[in-house]
Amino acid sequence: MLRLKNKRLIIKISASHNTVHGGKMGLWMLLLLHLHLGNAPWIEGGEEVWGLNVVCVSLPAPSNVSISSFNMEHTLSFLPGPETPTSTNFTVEILRLRRNRSWKPVAGCSELTAGQTCNLTQAFKDPFDHYQARVQAFTPNRTSNWTMSGWFQPLTDTMLGPPDVSVSGCGNCLILKVRVPPTRGLQLHEELVFHVQRTRDGAQFKLNLHYQEEITISYLQPGVEYCVTVTVKARLNSNAVPSKSHCAFTSPPQPSSSSLHVVFGLLGAFCALGFLLIGLVVYGSQLSFKLRRRLFPRTLSYFLLQSHNHGNASPECSGHISAMQLHKEGSADSLLTVHRHVEPLRSSSEEGEENFL
Numbered sequence: 001m002l003r004l005k006n007k008r009l010i011i012k013i014s015a016s017h018n019t020v021h022g023g024k025m026g027l028w029m030l031l032l033l034h035l036h037l038g039n040a041p042w043i044e045g046g047e048e049v050w051g052l053n054v055v056c057v058s059l060p061a062p063s064n065v066s067i068s069s070f071n072m073e074h075t076l077s078f079l080p081g082p083e084t085p086t087s088t089n090f091t092v093e094i095l096r097l098r099r100n101r102s103w104k105p106v107a108g109c110s111e112l113t114a115g116q117t118c119n120l121t122q123a124f125k126d127p128f129d130h131y132q133a134r135v136q137a138f139t140p141n142r143t144s145n146w147t148m149s150g151w152f153q154p155l156t157d158t159m160l161g162p163p164d165v166s167v168s169g170c171g172n173c174l175i176l177k178v179r180v181p182p183t184r185g186l187q188l189h190e191e192l193v194f195h196v197q198r199t200r201d202g203a204q205f206k207l208n209l210h211y212q213e214e215i216t217i218s219y220l221q222p223g224v225e226y227c228v229t230v231t232v233k234a235r236l237n238s239n240a241v242p243s244k245s246h247c248a249f250t251s252p253p254q255p256s257s258s259s260l261h262v263v264f265g266l267l268g269a270f271c272a273l274g275f276l277l278i279g280l281v282v283y284g285s286q287l288s289f290k291l292r293r294r295l296f297p298r299t300l301s302y303f304l305l306q307s308h309n310h311g312n313a314s315p316e317c318s319g320h321i322s323a324m325q326l327h328k329e330g331s332a333d334s335l336l337t338v339h340r341h342v343e344p345l346r347s348s349s350e351e352g353e354e355n356f357l
Contacts (some may be wrong), residue, residue, distance in 0.1 A: 059144035085273035097130040
């Protein structure tokens with residue numbers, strides 16, 4: 001038995017029925033080794049070929065081979081095995097369960113590099129069939145083991161994406177416009193599940209309705225905000241992503257009773273303040289008028305007395321009008337009375353002077 005090691009190849013040569021005696025068969029075995037060293041197939045685990053046991057040290061196999069699907073768009077992803085050379089390429093093949101069960105390469109996925117994915121949308125033509133994929137790493141002189149994925153059925157395993165939703169109020173109801181994403185011509189959306197939640201107190205309920213582009217949710221409270229999420233439901237597929245929460249008021253929000261009380265209270269306070277200002281203005285005008293009536297006769301009497309004194313009135317005449325009388329009698333009537341007393345006195349004094357002369 002001869003063991004040779006060359007370029008990470010371990011080759012074991014065994015002669016089942018012949019024995020090397022004195023080199024008689026050694027030359028033939030060396031010639032056979034030379035012929036098969038470059039052309040021997042890469043067989044893992046060892047296989048007897050023309051009397052030779054050939055064992056190959058292969059590349060690390062890929063890992064985490066999986067198929068993901070979103071709205072009937074299928075993608076295969078994988079990770080390189082540990083210590084995989086950077087120059088390694090990868091190839092992908094698929095198998096259909098209902099056909100002849102033969103592996104077929106995928107177009108565009110025969111020389112992938114690490115980090116790339118394989119689009120299997122065109123390869124998985126029948127949404128009701130089951131498929132399996134496998135990935136192999138290879139270099140110009142080495143290959144790896146195949147790594148299989150799980151079985152995949154496009155119709156049941158795809159993920160249905162969230163629909164586009166718009167919400168508007170209509171009094172005591174909400175109008176929802178729903179548009180589902182395309183699924184490559186397949187009508188997978190049979191029902192819509194509505195999750196409705198009242199923002200004020202968190203009360204919620206669910207509705208299952210047949211798919212329509214415009215749907216009305218009635219019997220809601222007017223002037224209240226509601227938030228709605230929509231999920232697509234299919235008969236053969238339970239994988240769905242709900243939409244984002246969309247909120248709207250059923251009608252314009254009405255002010256609460258506490259707000260009305262505040263508004264009415266402020267309005268009453270402003271009215272009371274306005275009446276108070278008006279009363280102050282009216283009362284002030286009346287008070288100023290009375291003061292003017294009381295001050296005007298005194299001023300007029302003062303000027304009359306001054307003019308009389310400048311006219312050389314006798315002390316007797318001026319003595320009849322005392323300061324106390326002017327202070328007590330401030331009206332126009334008292335002024336006229338005093339003025340009448342003054343005039344006769346002035347006329348009698350004048351007559352006395354004439355008689356004296």
